[in-house]
Amino acid sequence: MKKNTTTKSKTIKKNILFVCTGNTCRSPMAEVIFRTILKENGLDKEYSTSSCGTHAEVGCGMSEGSKYALKELGMLVKKHKSKKATDSLLKKAHLVICMTERHKNAVINEKISEKCHSMSDISRLGDVSDPYMMENSVYLRTAEDLQYSLNELLEFMKNHENK
Numbered sequence: 761m762k763k764n765t766t767t768k769s770k771t772i773k774k775n776i777l778f779v780c781t782g783n784t785c786r787s788p789m790a791e792v793i794f795r796t797i798l799k800e801n802g803l804d805k806e807y808s809t810s811s812c813g814t815h816a817e818v819g820c821g822m823s824e825g826s827k828y829a830l831k832e833l834g835m836l837v838k839k840h841k842s843k844k845a846t847d848s849l850l851k852k853a854h855l856v857i858c859m860t861e862r863h864k865n866a867v868i869n870e871k872i873s874e875k876c877h878s879m880s881d882i883s884r885l886g887d888v889s890d891p892y893m894m895e896n897s898v899y900l901r902t903a904e905d906l907q908y909s910l911n912e913l914l915e916f917m918k919n920h921e922n923k
Contacts, residue, residue, distance in 0.1 A: 784840075789830060792836070807854070821841065851872065861887060
């Protein structure tokens with residue numbers, strides 16, 4: 761019997777990288793929420809999501825408030841380990857989405873300027889406030905704002921992908 765020698769070519773997904781400060785609250789929530797949005801829109805085979813922080817301590821888990829908010833929105837919370845924003849991570853990303861204009865200014869350089877945006881560049885809600893160490897209700901409001909803004913990101917991507 762002859763073996764099937766055809767190999768499936770693995771599609772390389774375009775990565776959307778979310779950036780905040782510590783990579784334990786906003787950017788991990790954005791990563792999970794946008795992954796859900798991509799899946800709901802049938803785009804999860806084309807895009808992947810990841811996150812990092814400008815001042816992240818490497819290896820920390822997602823904050824309890826962030827986990828709470830995501831679960832309240834009915835989203836699956838996977839294990840998370842914080843990463844620091846590096847030139848390599850930023851360069852590999854298809855799009856770099858920063859939670860604030862300040863984060864964008866901290867990571868942007870001439871190599872990624874075309875693909876680096878702040879949430880205020882994309883969403884009518886503007887920059888995403890940091891819920892760090894606040895009550896669960898603040899985390900939930902932040903997650904809801906992210907959900908709204910990340911739907912705007914999807915529209916932004918659709919409008920700019922073919923240009």
